[in-house]
Amino acid sequence: MNNLGNHKPLPLSMISLLILMLSLPVLGDEQSNTSKDAPWDMNFFIPNCPGNQLPKKLQEDEVLMIDFDADDIVITNKDTVTFKGNVTLENGFKKLRADEATLNKADNIFTAKGNIRYHDQQVRLTSDAFTLEVDKQTGEVNNTKFQFVRGSLRGKARRINFKEDKTLRISDVGVTSCPPGSESWLLESSTIDVDPLKGIAEAKNVTLKINDVSIFYFPYISFPIDARRKSGFLYPSVGSSSRNGLEIEIPWYWNIAEDKDATFTARYLSKRGVMVAGEYRQLTENTENEVYAEYLSNDDRGLPDTEERFFYQINSAYSEGEHWRGKVDLSSVSDDDYFYDFGGNYSSGNRNSLRRFAQISFDDEHLSFTGLVSNDQLLSTPTDPYSRLPQLRLSLLYPEIFAGLTSNLHLEATAFVHDSSVESERFFAAPEISLPLNWLSGYIKPKLKLHYSRYSQDDPNNLLPDTVTRTMPIFSLDSAMFFERMIDIGRYNFTQTLEPRLFYLYVPSKQQSDIALFDTTSVNNGVDSLFRENRYSGFDRIGDSNQLSVAVTSRFYEPDTGREKMRITFGRAYYFEDRVVNLAFPEDGNPAVDLGIDDKANSALITNVKVGLYDNWSIKGELEYDDSANRTEKGVVGLHYISSGLAINLQHRLKRYNGLDDVEQAELSFSWQISEDLSFVGRWQQDLTKNRTIDSFAGLEYESCCWAIRLVARRYLNVRLDRQGIAVPGTDEFNNGIYLEFILKGLTNIGNSLNLERDIQGYEDRFRNY
Structure with missing residues (x-):
């Protein structure tokens, strides 16, 4: 050259x-x-x-x-x-x-x-x-x-x-x-x-x-x-809500080191005062740690006993090699109304619980161990949950020990602690043996389990015995077949499967009302519930059962790609005996309430459907139909259209509670890219039972090649509740807010970062990378 x-x-x-x-x-x-x-x-x-x-x-x-x-x-x-x-x-x-x-x-x-x-x-x-x-x-x-x-x-x-x-x-x-x-x-x-x-x-x-x-x-x-x-000041955030007035946030970021940083924020609320907040993050080879806290020393709108307001959360995750894991989640809030008043920028303030636990676990091929302590905080409820101080779980898994037999052993020891209710130490052991028989077109899996529990109870009202032991056998037989054929539907070719499944369960009836409820409640019905060994969560109740669950699933696949285009499942349980075990036990100084016997011959008919025959359209739904009452007990049905630049979602939800506080809701959400630069987003959620809007928002997004702006106006139901869970009279049921996000691409993001992907299925946040 x-x-x-x-x-x-x-x-x-x-x-x-x-x-x-x-x-x-x-x-x-x-x-x-x-x-x-x-x-x-x-x-x-x-x-x-x-x-x-x-x-x-x-x-x-x-x-x-x-x-x-x-x-x-x-x-x-x-x-x-x-x-x-x-x-x-x-x-x-x-x-x-x-x-x-x-x-x-x-x-x-x-x-x-x-x-x-x-x-x-x-x-x-x-x-x-x-x-x-x-x-x-x-x-x-x-x-x-x-x-x-x-x-x-x-x-x-x-x-x-x-x-x-x-x-x-x-x-x-x-x-x-x-x-x-x-x-x-x-x-x-x-x-x-x-x-x-x-x-x-x-x-x-x-x-x-x-x-x-x-x-x-x-x-x-x-x-x-x-x-x-x-490190340095970040750009301020400006917003407004009917509950807090004008909101201005000024954050300062501290890049402490390559593996740790912190953010300190001064938040001005024109109707309440100045709140300070801080966040610390640390990432090491084995841990991820995060600490966040908010504090308002004197709330100008607070009740006399809630002038000092605070919230903190500590999250930590630990891993060591392939086997050891640890997790800590500690949160606390000054009062029940904190999230009602300071629910967050765009998030709803209807939060009613805080997790507080520390856990360590070990897993390998044959052994699984978990140690846990927990003390959760519930808000706007009359009673606090039980603390587990501690809970120890051990599982031993040995597949194919002899001639195809599989042996498992599950052990648990938990101390349930409560200030004003029954306390107990619970020991649980469940050895089980099964013989899985598998072949290409089906399987049969008989299983026998022995459930043993021992409770050492301390009842302040002396209505429950100090010591209770319970030994119950559980037998189940699970089986399924798989059939396949080619089928034409119009001009489309599919591979169709037919998958019948039978699940027999026998659990003898045993009176259990002398055991308090520490971590047990009813399980929501659904297709998966048909194949559970216990209709209750936790171990305080082992539901008696002599039943046969029957379900049939049919799937339609594209033969070339294997992509599932449609799935339909029908299922129900048939009961050969009445169910006697329920959740009743003596509490609050009163004898156990007689909840009666469940004498239905069969469960509700459960239907689960997912259809996506066309690339952009899909239908998802699950229904529970009670033919004895001739009505739908629970149902969720959604219609979705998602394509490039357009997403539309329609959904209907129904849940009956014996005529009391039935829930029926309808929802519409959408994201529409009107032009290359302009998009329109919105969501409307209506309570059909009480004929009122639960949540609604509408917004515009504009994006040029070097700047972008998003403006969303929202009105949502946010009810202040007392300790009994009852709405406090004279308080605003709704909160109104305006949320602004302004982005100078390559420089900064000014305003509230909005998480619309959570509320609009199919929404793509084009602002995420700026």
């Missing part, structure tokens, strides 16, 4: 100086993914901006050789060489082009002028004039346009100074992430100090302009120029 013509060869000392000039990193970091063949134009890298191209990946040379070229090279004397016409100097990842360049060995100064183009691993720029002091590796560029290669920012400045510590000072500068000629937003600053090695920029005397109109002034701000974390 050395086009010297008939000129004299450069002296060795001059070549050495050129190598020195271009071999030292001007901006550091020689592990960039920037191509040394990156284009010279100043297009920007935001994907939605027209004409933007990401540079190719670096292809490092094994030896970084210096290349230089010019139409004419003039050696004035032994110390000075001048390159004229189409000057190109290239070394590794650094490349410079200019109309003319001069290298003075005596002063060790390199100058270039005229149509300058320069790029390295961190920045690309154009300029009128460029000066470099080779020894110090300092320099100056005037009247320049620049672009940070790794980040999303470009700009123009009167001057850029390359400093000896490899930082930059940019003077009289404007930066944006918008493409040339469409600067929707611009940050103007007197000076910006950039540290490419740390990925940090600090600006002074900053004005934020939107469409050339000054919006905010900041005496000082700092921001990242790439994806790395940095």
Whole structure:
């Protein structure tokens, strides 16, 4: 490439100086993914901006050789060489082009002028004039346009100074992430100090302009120029709600180390006062730790006994090798109304419980162990839950011990602690043996289990015995068959399966009302409940049963792809004996209530359907139909249309409670991309029983190539409850809020980050990566 013509060869000392000039990193970091063949134009890298191209990946040379070229090279004397016409100097990842360049060995100064183009691993720029002091590796560029290669920012400045510590000072500068000629937003600053090695920029005397109109002034701000974390103030969040008034949050982020950080936030609530919050996160090879806390010293709207408000949560997860796991979740709140008043930015305040537990577990092929302590907190309920101090579980699993036999042993010991109710120590053991017989088209699995429990109870009312033992055999026989055929439905070909399943269960009847309920309740009906060995959760009740559960499932697959397009299941249980065991026991000083005998001959007919014959349409539903009462007891049916740019969901839910507090709801949610830039989102949830709206919101999203905005207005039911779970009279049932999120792409996210994916199935958050 050395086009010297008939000129004299450069002296060795001059070549050495050129190598020195271009071999030292001007901006550091020689592990960039920037191509040394990156284009010279100043297009920007935001994907939605027209004409933007990401540079190719670096292809490092094994030896970084210096290349230089010019139409004419003039050696004035032994110390000075001048390159004229189409000057190109290239070394590794650094490349410079200019109309003319001069290298003075005596002063060790390199100058270039005229149509300058320069790029390295961190920045690309154009300029009128460029000066470099080779020894110090300092320099100056005037009247320049620049672009940070790794980040999303470009700009123009009167001057850029390359400093000896490899930082930059940019003077009289404007930066944006918008493409040339469409600067929707611009940050103007007197000076910006950039540290490419740390990925940090600090600006002074900053004005934020939107469409050339000054919006905010900041005496000082700092921001990242790439994806790395940095300490400093984050941009404020502004919102409003009918319950708290104007809300302004000012967060400060502390990047403590590579594996830990913290965020401190001052939150101003115009109707309540100033709340402070803090979050600490740590990630190590074996643990993930997070601590979060909120505190309001004097609530201006609080009740006399709730002026001091707080909430904290500690989460920790631990792992060691393949076998050991640990988890801690500790949360507490000052009062029952905390989430009602401070439910969070967009999240509902209808939270009624807090998990508080610590757990450690060990698992391998044949052994599973779990140790747990828990003390959960319930809100707006008359009684607190039982604490487990501790609970120890051990399972021994030995498949195919002899002639296909499988043996398991489950052990548990738990101490249930309560301030005002029955306490107990419970020991549970359940050895079981089974003989799984499997073949290609089906299986049969007989199983015999012996359930043993021992309770040491402490009843303050002396209505329950101190010691209770219970031994019960449980026999089950599970079986299924699998049939398959090809079938045509219209113009579609499918592989259809037919999967009948029979599950017989026998558990003898045993009176158990002398045992209190510590962790036991009824299990919700569903297809899976037909094949459970116990109709109750926990071990305080073992439901008597002599029943046969029958279910049939049929699936339709695409024969070429194996993709399931439709699944239908029908099932019910047939009872050969009445069920005597129930949840009654003496409590609160009163004898056990007679809950009667369940004498139904069969369960409700349960139907589960999932249909997706067309790529964009799907139907999902589950119904429980009681033919003895000739009515649907529970049902959920949803119709979904999801395509690129459009998602629509319709859903109906029904749950009957013997005519008391029946629940029937309808819901519509949607996300509609009206144009390439504009989207409309919304959700409406209606209580059909009480004829009132439970939750509704509507919003607009606008996204250009360099900025985006999302505005959502919401009204939702949020009822204040007393300790008995009864609505407090005279309080607002609904909360209204406006949620704003404004994004300057490549710079910051201003406002509340909204989690709409949780509420709109099929919604794609295009703002997530900014």
